[in-house]
Each structure stands twice: as C-alpha cells, then as structure tokens.
Amino acid sequence: KQEVTQIPAALSVPEGENLVLNCSFTDSAIYNLQWFRQDPGKGLTSLLLIQSSQREQTSGRLNASLDKSSGRSTLYIAASQPGDSATYLCAAPDSGGGADGLTFGKGTHLIIQP
Amino acid sequence: EAQVTQNPRYLITVTGKKLTVTCSQNMNHEYMSWYRQDPGLGLRQIYYSMNVEVTDKGDVPEGYKVSRKEKRNFPLILESPSPNQTSLYFCASSPRTGGLGYYMNTEAFFGQGTRLTVV
Numbered sequence: 001k002q003e004v005t006q007i008p009a010a011l012s013v014p015e016g017e018n019l020v021l022n023c024s025f026t027d028s029a030i031y032n033l034q035w036f037r038q039d040p041g042k043g044l045t046s047l048l049l050i051q052s053s054q055r056e057q058t059s060g061r062l063n064a065s066l067d068k069s070s071g072r073s074t075l076y077i078a079a080s081q082p083g084d085s086a087t088y089l090c091a092a093p094d095s096g097g098g099a100d101g102l103t104f105g106k107g108t109h110l111i112i113q114p
Numbered sequence: 115e116a117q118v119t120q121n122p123r124y125l126i127t128v129t130g131k132k133l134t135v136t137c138s139q140n141m142n143h144e145y146m147s148w149y150r151q152d153p154g155l156g157l158r159q160i161y162y163s164m165n166v167e168v169t170d171k172g173d174v175p176e177g178y179k180v181s182r183k184e185k186r187n188f189p190l191i192l193e194s195p196s197p198n199q200t201s202l203y204f205c206a207s208s209p210r211t212g213g214l215g216y217y218m219n220t221e222a223f224f225g226q227g228t229r230l231t232v233v
Contacts (some may be wrong), residue, residue, distance in 0.1 A: 041227040101147050101159040101172055
C-alpha cells in the first residue's frame, strides 16, 4: 500500500523567501501526483497535478517536480507571501491508476511572516 | 462553475440518529469518493465509486454506507453515528481516462467539507 511522507511538518519563514516542500512516496508505479492546499477548516484546493510523463509542472509562483525513480516530489514556492500561509498536502494514488483513491501525506503547515 | 458540493457544511447530532451527507458534482466525473480527516491521522478514504452502481470500500468503511444511483450524486450515510465518527468529511470526484487494459484517475476535485460532531 502506498505511503506518503511530507517533510517538514511545519515551516515558518519571512515574507519574500523562496521555499521548498518535500514529499516522498513508496510505490513509484503511479500515473500522477497531486499537490493541494488546505486553509484552516476549509476544503482542499488542487494546486498542481503532475503526470508521470512530466518532470515539472508550473502554476504562477508554484513549481512542482516529480522523480518517480527516487519516489520524490517537491513543491517550490517563489517569493512567498503571507497569503501563502496554509497546509500543503501531497497525494499519490494508492494503486498505479488510482482506482483505490489517493494516499495523502500529513501535510506541511506553512506560515509566512509579514 | 465546475464544483463538488457537499451538504450540510456543519452538523451536530446525537449518537444513533441516522444521517446523510450529500455530495454532488457537475463535471460528469466517473469516480467519486469520501474521505475523513482527523488530527494526526490525515485524510483516509472511506468508500469510493468508479461509476454508477459500482461502489467499494476504502480504508475505513466501518459504520458508513454509500450509494451511487446517479452519476452526479454520491451520498454518505451513517446509519447509527457514534462519537468516534466525529470528523471532517470530504467528498471528491475525478474523471477517468485510459485505454485497453487500464484506466486511471486524473485530477481530483474536493468539496468544501462537512464538519460532523456526534455527541
């Protein structure tokens, strides 16, 4: 069964810094991997979906990379802003095609200090 | 607007009183699922459905029921809620794509969550 680990569990940085969130997964036979953002008490917002054929995916100040061979993905946030403060979750399919759903990491709780 | 809609958003109920949390998606997705989120445990899948009339258990199905009579709706039923089912619940949907011999889920879309308290 897929296991997903996120490091660090929490991160607090000053506004303007670039930062990297890490995600590792145990079963590399995945078709895609997804990053989400969750604000306190709110739902999950999809940030980026990386297909297994891709190495990177970009959306604005966010860049996600995927290395299936090493079982790792990173989320890079450029020029961080206080509005980026949230919990970031990485999710990989349980099975190769995701029929059994997603396995989530416990998340990285990010605080951007003004 | 493409979305997954859950109702209610907040619910406080008593032990043993049957309840239903509704979930509806307007994106014509084949795959729908329910998750619960608990502190320290993260998100765990309860049930999923790959299409109409096809449902299967996830990791934590005990105490829950689901049905998929229509493609757009996937209600979560708690026949006899207990305090250990107090949690934040999320419904999700995904389109499926594939070819000969395989299908896979693509991007997952989540509802806004239902915070359930069972006293």
